[in-house]
Amino acid sequence: MNTLPIISLKRKKKSRWDNDFGHPLLGIVVFLAFVLLFWWAIDNVGYFWVMLVPNFLLLVLTFIFLIAYLSLPMKKNKPLKEYPSMSVIVPAYNASKTIGKAIDAIKASRYPGELEIIVVDDGSKDETYKITKEKGVKVIRHERNLGKASALNNGILAAKGELVACIDSDTYISKDALRLSAEEFDEKTAAVTVLIKVHEPETLIERLQELEYAVGFGLYALVGKWLNIIFVTPGPMTVFKRKILIDVGLFDVDNVTEDLEIAWRLREKGYKIGYALDAVVYTEVPPTWRALLKQRLRWYRGKLLNIRRYKHMLFNPKYEDFGMFMLPFTFTAELMGITLTSLLFIFLVKQGLWFFTATQATLAAHAPFAISTFTISGISALVMAFFLILPLLFVAYVSRVLTAKKFDFGDFIIALLTAFVYSVFTSFAYFLSFFQEISGVSYKW
């Protein structure tokens, strides 16, 4: 059994309505207000122009990232004369299916410095502890589940390395990921993120996430490093300076997205977050839409929660591009998600009412059946949409080439599906997270 100390990091109990807004009734009122507002806008301005506002913002952001990418100074880091000691912390909860492979990947690392591996078994009820012990690595065992942040914190406190690499138990690192991450640090850098790829994507939902990760953890992260706007230190793998992590108070055990919160806290304290494009890790992703929605609700609600906590950074020139660009960008994403989903909702309701009445009349008059619809956009709107979608496809292309060195017809189809189908899903997740947050639905880890 473990001989390492376990600090008491217990999550505060949340009541159902324990949030800044208070009552679920408010959520319903706000929801109805949104629907009425958009309904009014559609009737008076038209679907097209209402849709255009968030899409124009998206276009501006897309071009900024593309131009920034094309302006990037490309330089490779040189190998270090001496590599700092590194501790790998793997928090694990019921991870028997993946933990063995994750540890094997870490053990196979080519890290030139001193390396220790610590697995924190966070009260698993499966074979996680047994498998980990068999792998011969250091294990801290929680008697009961304390949450990922607590597991990470205990691992960090027990670690001896100058750097700590926090790696998810379902993530498999490439041989040079640790070394390349270590090379990315400079004096001001507190954390280094890496290129996260989807592990062996096969199904449609995995391919869609593969492209999403290529954009988010590939192109956008690379540009984010240059602009110093990286806003998350992702759970699959991020390397931190141990001392700085302890100085800022470790991970927040009361946060649903502790990886987002620690990044914002580090930025608040004036530290930089780096990125190593060539440091590749492969992670398992939600295999079903239901599991994906659950994950995204947690992510997006975490973002909302932290936006409120760090609102003093928003539009604050002290935090440079992070406060003036990145945080407003995340707000815009929320706004777009809520707007687009509201429009879709209204469209479906209107279409449903239309279809119901038309069917009634068809049956009564023995008329021939046909799918009737009302007009929402004309040919010119479709032509415009085609042109406006081009930069998004270009982002998909650049991201895939950057992260996978290829872009074939299958990738093109996935990019189209991302633009037209997956975006609806993520918009819905934003929408739902917003109203869950307002109505105070309790958090689920």
Place this chain on the structure above:
Amino acid sequence: MVDRSIYWKGALLAILLFIASIGIGYYVEVVKYQEVLANLNELNLEIDSSSTILLFSQALPNVSAANECKAIVSGLDPLGSQVELLRESLEEGKGNVFLNYENLRGMYFLTNLKLFLLTERYKKVCGPKDTILFFYKFYTDCPRCAVQGRILDTVKAKCGNNVYIFAFPLDVDKPSVLNVLKNYYGATDAPILVVNDKKLEGVQSAQTIYKYLKTCKAS
């Protein structure tokens, strides 16, 4: 050092693409508009031509009424399908972003009304011909009108040029002569059919419509 010009460059490029796409969208609409306008002018020319034929018997002696009617009907028959195509184009125009088809629609409804009146005149001079007036809603969502439209399509498909169908919107007031028509038939709520002067309110089945037709029957 970060080059902050990327922000305004990004915004500028987005605005440029945005303007370019608006320009292309606008061009597509203009091309379509011109096409509809040209078809409408052609239709008006044909109607004026057919109307002029009726003036022959009034103005000149020894003009055979039978020949006159034959000449009119040969002009009227193809006009029906042209009117239908124009109506479809104007329906598509509802999704327009830039160009308002209001004037074009006004011209179309006026043309359609002229065609209806010409047909009524033809009936008096030349003999029986079935006409159906269809009052629907153009701007307001009207699923029942859509269903009635489908039923009329089947009637037209079966009866061909024996039946002329004229559709007029209840929620359009321009040109003002439309109100004269609406008031004449007391049309207040859509859909309404007037089959050979018999007013029928609500969605009517094809069988009901056939009952009031003279030249085309269900079986």
